[in-house]
Amino acid sequence: MDERKSERIPMSQAIRKDVARMETYAPVKPFDALSREMGRPAEDIVKLDANENPYGPSPRVREALAAYPWYHIYPDPQQTRLREALADYVGVPAEYILPGHGADELIDYLCRLFLMPGDAIINCPPTFGMYSFDARLSGGEVIEVWRREDFSLDIGAVEKAVRESEPRPKLLFLTSPNNPDGGLLSHVALRRLLRLPLLVVVDEAYIEFAEGEGSVASWVPETPNLVVLRTFSKWAGLAGLRLGYGIFPLELMEHLWKFKQPYNVNVAATAAGLASLEDLPLLRERVAALKRERDRLYTELAAIPYLQPLASQANFVLCRVVGRSAAALHRALFKQGVLVRYYDKPGLRNFIRISAGRPEQTDRLLQALASL
Numbered sequence: 001m002d003e004r005k006s007e008r009i010p011m012s013q014a015i016r017k018d019v020a021r022m023e024t025y026a027p028v029k030p031f032d033a034l035s036r037e038m039g040r041p042a043e044d045i046v047k048l049d050a051n052e053n054p055y056g057p058s059p060r061v062r063e064a065l066a067a068y069p070w071y072h073i074y075p076d077p078q079q080t081r082l083r084e085a086l087a088d089y090v091g092v093p094a095e096y097i098l099p100g101h102g103a104d105e106l107i108d109y110l111c112r113l114f115l116m117p118g119d120a121i122i123n124c125p126p127t128f129g130m131y132s133f134d135a136r137l138s139g140g141e142v143i144e145v146w147r148r149e150d151f152s153l154d155i156g157a158v159e160k161a162v163r164e165s166e167p168r169p170k171l172l173f174l175t176s177p178n179n180p181d182g183g184l185l186s187h188v189a190l191r192r193l194l195r196l197p198l199l200v201v202v203d204e205a206y207i208e209f210a211e212g213e214g215s216v217a218s219w220v221p222e223t224p225n226l227v228v229l230r231t232f233s234k235w236a237g238l239a240g241l242r243l244g245y246g247i248f249p250l251e252l253m254e255h256l257w258k259f260k261q262p263y264n265v266n267v268a269a270t271a272a273g274l275a276s277l278e279d280l281p282l283l284r285e286r287v288a289a290l291k292r293e294r295d296r297l298y299t300e301l302a303a304i305p306y307l308q309p310l311a312s313q314a315n316f317v318l319c320r321v322v323g324r325s326a327a328a329l330h331r332a333l334f335k336q337g338v339l340v341r342y343y344d345k346p347g348l349r350n351f352i353r354i355s356a357g358r359p360e361q362t363d364r365l366l367q368a369l370a371s372l
Helices: 003-007 017-021 031-038 059-067 080-090 103-114 130-137 155-164 187-193 217-222 250-259 267-277 280-302 326-335 359-371
Strands: 046-048 097-100 120-123 141-144 171-175 199-203 226-231 244-247 307-309 316-321 338-345 348-355
Touching: 046 348, 046 359, 059 267, 080 097, 080 244, 080 267, 097 103, 097 250, 103 130, 103 171, 103 199, 103 226, 103 244, 103 250, 120 130, 120 155, 130 141, 155 187, 171 187, 187 199, 217 226, 267 280, 280 307, 280 316, 280 359, 326 338, 326 348, 326 359, 338 359
Parallel strands: 046 338, 120 141, 120 171, 171 199, 199 226
Antiparallel strands: 097 244, 226 244, 307 316, 316 348, 338 348
16 A cells, blocks of 8 residues: 555645635626526526626727737737727826736735735725735735725724734725725825825726716826726626726836736737727717616616615616515516625625616616516
8 A cells, every 4th residue: 555645635624724714706697607597598687787888898899809810829918009008098108007807817916916924905895805805815914994884985994994903004995986886985085095104006997987086097107105997897898808907106017017927918808908999989978878877777766665776976876775675676686587786794784786787778677676
């Protein structure tokens, strides 16, 4: 008998203990899986659960993908053309811009670049779940500064956490507009937070849908502790191709270039991003249409006695469900082929979130709610 066999241990015992304790991130299901589960053709499903753009990409994207001749060649690791096009779109020189395989990849990069076991971030829940997920994956600690009941940011509590926490946090993640409530971070509040001794990361995944104070990407060249993350997933309808980008201080770009995977953005996503930036008038019309549906959704939902919608600057509306079960409401809508996001966790007890859709999708949702 081989004596080495007696020394073997289950591989699960060799996994990092902090990873073994982590909760699994719960993503939404794709159309094909939903179609099988619901017993409905995909075209009959009203999918309003993931803040996707129901209009899809620009027609120029399909043309660009069909015409692209070099799928067998590795991508440009510098993403030169895309960065130049993004510089025109964002209004920041290309040397400050780094594309990513979705903004999620860039969140992961920031956590791995800054955090070692014993380091920490500040997270402000309820908010996007990947900040705490990636911080813990990097061995970092998560200091949670909860938002107020109306989902506004408690700036004084954030400042206190920075002063008093041990270890001293290195990163502060903020989403503006925030997911899941759609609230916009004011420029006055952000300037106050930028005085803190840490890196402030502002995730602007939904900024194209906001009104009033807009993006702060143009601040980055003059603000050494600010990073701004953006994405093509929402406004440009490219969620399935995973294309995001960040605007970083040059001091960080120096390290990100040596840190990132060399071919992190594939050629299909690059071609789609370039085609999108060449069709801005059409895509902006679609953004305007989704904003109209968001506002219509808010008005119609506010008229339903058991729903309390929150005003939103994103492409979704968060609703508190009052006097009945949000889980039961979610199931009832599911049976009618209408998908919304359901929450039942700290800070989000008995809530649903509904993405803005096409007018006919809003009609289906309202009809389903009326039947209940």
